[in-house]
Amino acid sequence: MKAEGIDIVSFGAGEPDFNTPEPVCDAAIEAIRAGFTKYTPTAGIPSLRQAISAKLERENRLRYTPDQIVVTCGAKQAIYNALQVLIDPDDEVILISPFWMTYAEQVRLAGGVPVIVQTHHKAGFIPDYEDLREAITTKTKAILVNSPSNPTGAVLPRATLKEIAGLSVRFGLWIVADEIYEHLIYDGLRHISIASLGAEVLGRTVTINGCSKSYAMTGWRIGYAAAPLEVAKAMSNLQDQVTSNATSFAQWGAVAAMNLDPSVIETMRSEFQARRDLIYDLLTAIPYVSMAKPQGAFYALPDISAYIGNELKSDSDLASYLLERAKVAVVPGSVFHGPGHIRLSYAISRKDIVKGVARIAEALSQRMA
Ligand SMILES: Cc1ncc(COP(=O)(O)O)c(C=O)c1O
Incomplete structure (x- = not known):
């Protein structure tokens, strides 16, 4: 029309x-001119993995070493990698609904079964603890958490994140925490990374993030996952056979994004x-x-x-x-x-x-x- x-x-x-902020564009253009147009390590250039590690510690109170970080072609690939390496056929993955539709498709692509916990606008789209608890079966492998959420705009309060973390530890579930909208948060609220709630939950979480939404870089295709070392390695091995590294000079733009003036x-x-x-x-x-x-x-x-x-x-x-x-x-x-x-x-x-x-x-x- x-x-x-x-x-x-x-x-x-x-x-x-x-538009993408100027310092990010400048860094990528400089990288092209300096000849950074070749393959990079699959999991990303060391400077970027280092910058992400520092960012996660500074902003999210998360301690991930650079080798626990995998740079991907957008956050979408980071979620895909995580589900592919964590989910076996018929494993159940809990999705809090309404959710970004890609989650259900990616769970199915990994051979898993999406299990839906419904939320309601009258409760601010915050999941009820009993509903989450009842959704867990012997087949449950993971729970996907997206805060702030697409499409609801809900930000999960600390109490709910604690409940989910508690369920994860108690039932041995993985958490895939998609934090791509972390900076777009209103009314003085602060983003809380679920993996920052304790060492046990840190060891059970794959934290997903990227440059797309916070830094207006959707077309650059730079995302990342931060995970326990063996999971990060598996994700990198998988990616090695699929796309290899995210675009070399876009990674240099992402280094600048990680260090942007707030x-x-x-x-x-x-x-x-x-x-x-x-x-x-x-x-x-x-x-x-x-x-x-x-x-x-x-x-x-x-x-x-x-x-x-x-x-x-x-x-x-x-x-x-x-x-x-x-x-x-x-x-x-x-x-x-x-x-x-x-x-x-x-x-x-x-x-x-x-x-x-x-x-x-x-x-x-x-x-x-
Ligand atoms: C909740 C959520 N996660 C991840 C993504 C994908 O991000 P990227 O463009 O970095 O792959 C989107 C994009 O719409 C999204 O809404």
């Missing part, structure tokens, strides 16, 4: 709309917070729409189930209706195992947020007319 010249407001993007990230974070406030106020002003206030990442996941009915049988139908009628693109919640919701990314300008949500409100009011 955009190609036809139709004015679409897209709330679909899963990436920051900012004010660069803060400028982006505070803009996202202002947009979060704006979209929350606008969406909750629409009759019959309810939602939890996102505390991190850049997604809103309102419950629009009141508008489903008659010819619009699902959130997917409603998303199609909004595209046709309001010229607004959103992602149906069912994609994330969150039926009755739609996901809006607010990684777009405030002007577009105002315009797009006004269009949604108008289209929804027609449904009730």
Whole structure:
């Protein structure tokens, strides 16, 4: 529709709309000019693994030596590597729903079985301890934790992280902790890495992170995993037969990203917070729409189930209706195992947020007319 010249407001993007910070671009360009255009060690150049190790200690209170770190082609490959080396056929992996759809597909690609623990917007999408406990069987191998979350924007409180850590230690489960949105967190909250909660949980966790979201570097494809040594080695061995190293000069950009002045990230974070406030106020002003206030990442996941009915049988139908009628693109919640919701990314300008949500409100009011 955009190609036809139709004015679409897209709330679909899963990436920051900012440019990659200059020092990062400069470092990569310099690396190209200096001839760093060849293969690197599979798990990443020593300077980057060292910089990540220092970053994890400084910001996350995590002690991982450089040889416990594997640099990957995006956080997506880090999660993939982790699941491939940890999961055997028929192993169960607990996913807290709504979740980023890639988790379920990657669990299946590893021969595992996703087991879903549902959460609700009325509880801020925080999982209930009993639900987590009941999901554990003799086949459970791992639990995937994503805080701040795509698509809910939920930030798991310390108490919940402690509960999950306790279950992991008690039942011998692995934790795959996807912390890719760690810097995009609002209202003065602080990100807590679950592996920082104790030595036992550290030994059972693969911490996933990367440059994509915090440093506006989605296209660079630099992610990483930090894990107990034997797991890190297995991930590196696997990657050696799949992609080899992440792009050489992008790794030099990532070294600069790890050492960026915090004010660069803060400028982006505070803009996202202002947009979060704006979209929350606008969406909750629409009759019959309810939602939890996102505390991190850049997604809103309102419950629009009141508008489903008659010819619009699902959130997917409603998303199609909004595209046709309001010229607004959103992602149906069912994609994330969150039926009755739609996901809006607010990684777009405030002007577009105002315009797009006004269009949604108008289209929804027609449904009730
Ligand atoms: C929760 C979550 N984890 C990981 C990723 C992937 O990050 P990368 O682009 O570094 O592979 C995304 C991207 O949308 C995401 O939302």
